[in-house]
Amino acid sequence: MTLKTLLSAAAALAITAGVGQAQTVGFSQIGSESGWRAAETTLTKQQAEERGIDLRFSDAQQRQENQIAAIRSFVAQGVDAILLAPVVATGWDSVLEEAKEAEIPVVLLDRQVDSPDDLYLTAVGSDLVHEGKVAGEWLANTVKGEDCRVVELQGTTGSSPAIDRKTGFEQGIEGHDNIEIVRSQTGDFTRAQGKEVMESFLQAENGGQDICALYAHNDDMAVGAIQAIKEAGLQPGEDILVVSIDAVPDIFKAMAAGEANATVELTPNMAGPAFDALEAYWKDGTVPPKFIQTDSKLYTPADDPQGEYESRKDLGY
Amino acid sequence: MRRSLTALAPQLITLAALVALVSVFFPGFVEIRLIDGRMVGPIIDILKRGAPVALLAIGMTLVIATRGIDLSVGTVMAICGAVAAWSIDKGLGLGGAVALAIAAGLVAGLWNGTLVAIIGIQPIVATLILMTAGRGIAQLITEGRILTFTHDGFSWFGSGTFLTVPVPAVIWVVTGITVALLMRRTALGLLVESIGINRRASALAGINATVLLIAVYMASGLCAALAGIITAADIRGADANNAGLWLELDAILAVVIGGNSLLGGRFSVAASLLGAMIIQTIDTGILLAGFPSEYNLVIKAALVLVILVLQSPRMAAEWTTWRAARREPKPAGRVQEDAQ
Numbered sequence: 001m002t003l004k005t006l007l008s009a010a011a012a013l014a015i016t017a018g019v020g021q022a023q024t025v026g027f028s029q030i031g032s033e034s035g036w037r038a039a040e041t042t043l044t045k046q047q048a049e050e051r052g053i054d055l056r057f058s059d060a061q062q063r064q065e066n067q068i069a070a071i072r073s074f075v076a077q078g079v080d081a082i083l084l085a086p087v088v089a090t091g092w093d094s095v096l097e098e099a100k101e102a103e104i105p106v107v108l109l110d111r112q113v114d115s116p117d118d119l120y121l122t123a124v125g126s127d128l129v130h131e132g133k134v135a136g137e138w139l140a141n142t143v144k145g146e147d148c149r150v151v152e153l154q155g156t157t158g159s160s161p162a163i164d165r166k167t168g169f170e171q172g173i174e175g176h177d178n179i180e181i182v183r184s185q186t187g188d189f190t191r192a193q194g195k196e197v198m199e200s201f202l203q204a205e206n207g208g209q210d211i212c213a214l215y216a217h218n219d220d221m222a223v224g225a226i227q228a229i230k231e232a233g234l235q236p237g238e239d240i241l242v243v244s245i246d247a248v249p250d251i252f253k254a255m256a257a258g259e260a261n262a263t264v265e266l267t268p269n270m271a272g273p274a275f276d277a278l279e280a281y282w283k284d285g286t287v288p289p290k291f292i293q294t295d296s297k298l299y300t301p302a303d304d305p306q307g308e309y310e311s312r313k314d315l316g317y
Numbered sequence: 318m319r320r321s322l323t324a325l326a327p328q329l330i331t332l333a334a335l336v337a338l339v340s341v342f343f344p345g346f347v348e349i350r351l352i353d354g355r356m357v358g359p360i361i362d363i364l365k366r367g368a369p370v371a372l373l374a375i376g377m378t379l380v381i382a383t384r385g386i387d388l389s390v391g392t393v394m395a396i397c398g399a400v401a402a403w404s405i406d407k408g409l410g411l412g413g414a415v416a417l418a419i420a421a422g423l424v425a426g427l428w429n430g431t432l433v434a435i436i437g438i439q440p441i442v443a444t445l446i447l448m449t450a451g452r453g454i455a456q457l458i459t460e461g462r463i464l465t466f467t468h469d470g471f472s473w474f475g476s477g478t479f480l481t482v483p484v485p486a487v488i489w490v491v492t493g494i495t496v497a498l499l500m501r502r503t504a505l506g507l508l509v510e511s512i513g514i515n516r517r518a519s520a521l522a523g524i525n526a527t528v529l530l531i532a533v534y535m536a537s538g539l540c541a542a543l544a545g546i547i548t549a550a551d552i553r554g555a556d557a558n559n560a561g562l563w564l565e566l567d568a569i570l571a572v573v574i575g576g577n578s579l580l581g582g583r584f585s586v587a588a589s590l591l592g593a594m595i596i597q598t599i600d601t602g603i604l605l606a607g608f609p610s611e612y613n614l615v616i617k618a619a620l621v622l623v624i625l626v627l628q629s630p631r632m633a634a635e636w637t638t639w640r641a642a643r644r645e646p647k648p649a650g651r652v653q654e655d656a657q
Contacts, residue, residue: 032461033558034558035461035462035463038461038462154610157610157611157613158611183607184609184610185604185607185610185613186610186613188559190556190559191463191552191554191556191559192548192551192552192556192559192560193559195551195552196366196604197604199362199366200359200362200601200604200605201604203345203358203359203362203605204343204604204605204607207352207357220463223552224552227476227551227552227553231476232352232357233352233353250463250465316461316462317462
């Protein structure tokens with residue numbers, strides 16, 4: 001009894017002491033396989049600095065064992081919370097249990113895990129279907145009632161962003177019979193493939209005269225396709241509307257030049273909502289919902305594309 | 318001339334058959350129009366889009382003729398593209414970018430050649446090292462981003478035209494003709510073949526096999542550098558993750574479709590180039606035909622399988638037998654052929 005009182009007193013002391021000082025958060029990042037992920041790392045560090053959080057960063061170089069080792073070392077260091085961007089979905093149960101036993105809240109960033117949801121505090125991520133839907137609704141609102149033949153550049157065949165963004169777009173244009181997806185092919189999420197496939201779309205659709213809009217599952221493919229449209233002697237953004245997803249700096253550059261019409265943001269700022277949830281949890285124990293969905297914000301040329309480009313170009317995209 | 322056309326007959330027939338097949342699904346396939354002083358049409362697209370694989374196939378043909386293989390070419394493309402984009406970004410200009418990119422390709426080839434010819438590592442392993450490590454090098458150069466640039470002179474290599482023909486097509490055709498002439502108008506081709514058939518024997522016969530082997534890998538690096546320049550110029554940026562990804566396999570396939578043996582020896586650059594065009598016709602044809610993208614690879618695999626089966630020695634033997642039997646329909650002739 002006395003021991004327990006003593007322990008809880010000690011714990012209370014530790015917590016009060018902790019509130020005064022900077023909180024320590026461990027962040028196990030997957031690696032830097034894409035520009036988007038590099039931007040996520042940069043923004044997480046920025047967010048931590050702004051909030052006065054002491055961030056311990058660990059780059060796992062795409063290996064789960066490195067992430068597990070990082071989490072164990074965060075637990076040993078007694079951090080106040082752990083951010084985890086899991087490289088794969090499975091195999092996290094035991095290490096998450098260790099964190100739970102040490103009473104360290106874990107927040108998942110951007111990807112999900114297959115473990116029971118009581119093993120982590122919350123997950124922050126975007127809804128890929130919703131992103132596609134926002135893009136589809138934008139097109140439906142833009143062309144109004146006019147007939148529109150759309151060509152679609154899909155992501156890597158079978159990948160979840162490709163499937164979900166396709167489904168979402170179809171939901172977005174549902175009920176608008178004037179909009180029809182006439183050609184849909186994979187561009188593998190890359191610029192080069194986006195350009196090559198767009199060239200064949202242009203050939204197949206009467207030199208591009210019959211295409212009213214392009215929907216690309218990511219901005220990189222759209223940037224490649226924009227070049228193909230220009231080389232075919234058409235004006236992207238006017239002769240062919242261009243809508244895509246991700247909001248990387250280069251699409252804002254195209255938008256500023258009037259060559260792209262809309263992009264839906266997949267925000268790399270997953271840490272902001274994560275820290276918000278953690279701060280509320282530290283303060284009075286508020287338990288956030290199990291999934292915090294980030295905004296899928298739509299950007300058009302009206303949103304100062306040049307300014308957006310400038311503010312994003314140094315994030316590491 | 319006549320003789321070389323006969324030798325290329327299987328590839329030419331395959332290509333014609335494919336063009337006919339795609340035309341069934343996409344009637345305007347062979348149409349070529351002139352828009353703004355440039356030729357436009359699916360066939361032109363194939364000549365242009367096939368440039369990277371065609372260039373890689375030229376180098377790969379020589380390497381394979383020495384009984385080697387170069388798995389690193391796709392990665393070398395990425396490195397050279399990154400070097401070119403970096404040079405433009407640093408303001409070194411057109412000449413500097415092209416020179417540095419080509420130098421990078423030659424250094425990569427020198428590395429591979431040294432590992433194979435001097436240290437004696439098996440080619441597939443020696444070039445695998447650069448294939449894996451090289452993308453890291455390319456990413457270091459681009460700092461993990463897609464390094465974009467704006468430079469009209471450099472972009473010309475990817476999307477410009479020369480006498481109404483797309484520049485990438487001009488580059489591979491000129492490179493192909495130069496290499497073929499160099500190999501066939503001098504003894505070089507013969508020496509390369511002899512190394513492939515028996516390196517020891519050719520060394521004993523006085524051929525400097527070590528230097529020649531290194532030169533062949535450097536030629537392959539040079540071709541990869543040209544392909545890398547075209548790819549980077551095409552998208553006006555260097556994508557270290559994706560440039561040339563898996564293209565080494567397409568290049569090997571092109572060499573094989575061209576009827577060259579992976580065991581080295583006799584080779585034909587022209588046949589490999591036709592092989593590259595066959596692959597690109599399949600790729601472009603699939604895109605134009607408008608099948609769902611899930612079928613792309615299945616259709617490609619099926620077509621490649623049919624082509625390789627039709628070109629196999631067994632089928633060639635059957636064909637000769639059938640022809641002989643038709644010419645003199647005596648059972649004796651047939652038995653004789655079968656006995657061989």
